[in-house]
Amino acid sequence: MxxxxxxxxxxxxxxxxxxxxxxxxxxxRQEPHTLFIACSDSRVVPELITKSLPGELFVTRNIANIVPKYKEAHEYEATTSATTAAIEYAVKVLKVKNIIICGHSNCGGCSSIYLPDEVLDEIPATKKWLELAENVKTRVLEELPKDDLEMREWLTEQVNIVEQIKHLLTYPFIVEKYNNNEIDIIGMYYTIETGEVFIYNSMKGAFELAN
Incomplete structure (x- = not known):
C-alpha cells in the first residue's frame, strides 16, 4: 500500500x-476517439502501449479481452452486461471513431479455456465467462495437434482477437457505422517480452508488425 x-x-x-x-x-466532458477492449492482465497497459493521454481512450477490460455477442436488452446476462454496456456507451454516446480489440502473449485467460472441468469448477464465475470463447477453443483444436502447446498458445491468442472482432459485428449499431465508414475496428496483438505490436490485416488474414 x-x-x-x-x-x-x-x-x-x-x-x-x-x-x-x-x-x-x-x-x-470526455471525447475519446477510441474504445480499447483489453485483457485485465496487469502487464497490459493500454495508455502506455499506445502513448495516449487522458481523455483519448475509453477502456474496458476483462479476462481474455472477450466481446459477448449482441443480445436484445431483455436477454442481457449479469456475466456479460458490463462489457456490453461499455461497448454500447462508447459507440452510441461517446461516438468513438475506432474500436481496438487488444490481445497479448502469454494470456492466462486464453490458456484457461483448455483447463479441465475439475479445475474450472473451483472458479465458477471465470468458467462461465470463458464459455464465451468456446468457439475459439474449437477452432484452434481443429487446426493444431493437441501436443503442440506453444503453438496452441500463440494461435489461441490471435484467433481469439479475430473471433471477438466477429462478435463486435453482431451489434447492429456497430455494423451500421462500420458499413458507413464511420468507425474502424482494429485487431491488435501485443507481445509482452519484446514490446512489439501486431495489427490484424483482414485482407491477408494475418497479423503484421506495426511499423
Whole structure:
C-alpha cells in the first residue's frame, strides 16, 4: 500500500502538474476517439502501449479481452452486461471513431479455456465467462495437434482477437457505422517480452508488425 500512496503523491505533484491544463479541459466532458477492449492482465497497459493521454481512450477490460455477442436488452446476462454496456456507451454516446480489440502473449485467460472441468469448477464465475470463447477453443483444436502447446498458445491468442472482432459485428449499431465508414475496428496483438505490436490485416488474414 505504501508504494501505491507514494505513486499517488508523485502523480499529483509531477504528472498532474505537467498536464494540468489538459485535466482542466477534461473536467466536464470526455471525447475519446477510441474504445480499447483489453485483457485485465496487469502487464497490459493500454495508455502506455499506445502513448495516449487522458481523455483519448475509453477502456474496458476483462479476462481474455472477450466481446459477448449482441443480445436484445431483455436477454442481457449479469456475466456479460458490463462489457456490453461499455461497448454500447462508447459507440452510441461517446461516438468513438475506432474500436481496438487488444490481445497479448502469454494470456492466462486464453490458456484457461483448455483447463479441465475439475479445475474450472473451483472458479465458477471465470468458467462461465470463458464459455464465451468456446468457439475459439474449437477452432484452434481443429487446426493444431493437441501436443503442440506453444503453438496452441500463440494461435489461441490471435484467433481469439479475430473471433471477438466477429462478435463486435453482431451489434447492429456497430455494423451500421462500420458499413458507413464511420468507425474502424482494429485487431491488435501485443507481445509482452519484446514490446512489439501486431495489427490484424483482414485482407491477408494475418497479423503484421506495426511499423
Amino acid at each position: 505504501k508504494s501505491l500512496v507514494a505513486g499517488l503523491i508523485k502523480f499529483r505533484t509531477q504528472d498532474y502538474e505537467e498536464h494540468k491544463n489538459l485535466f482542466c479541459r477534461l473536467k466536464r
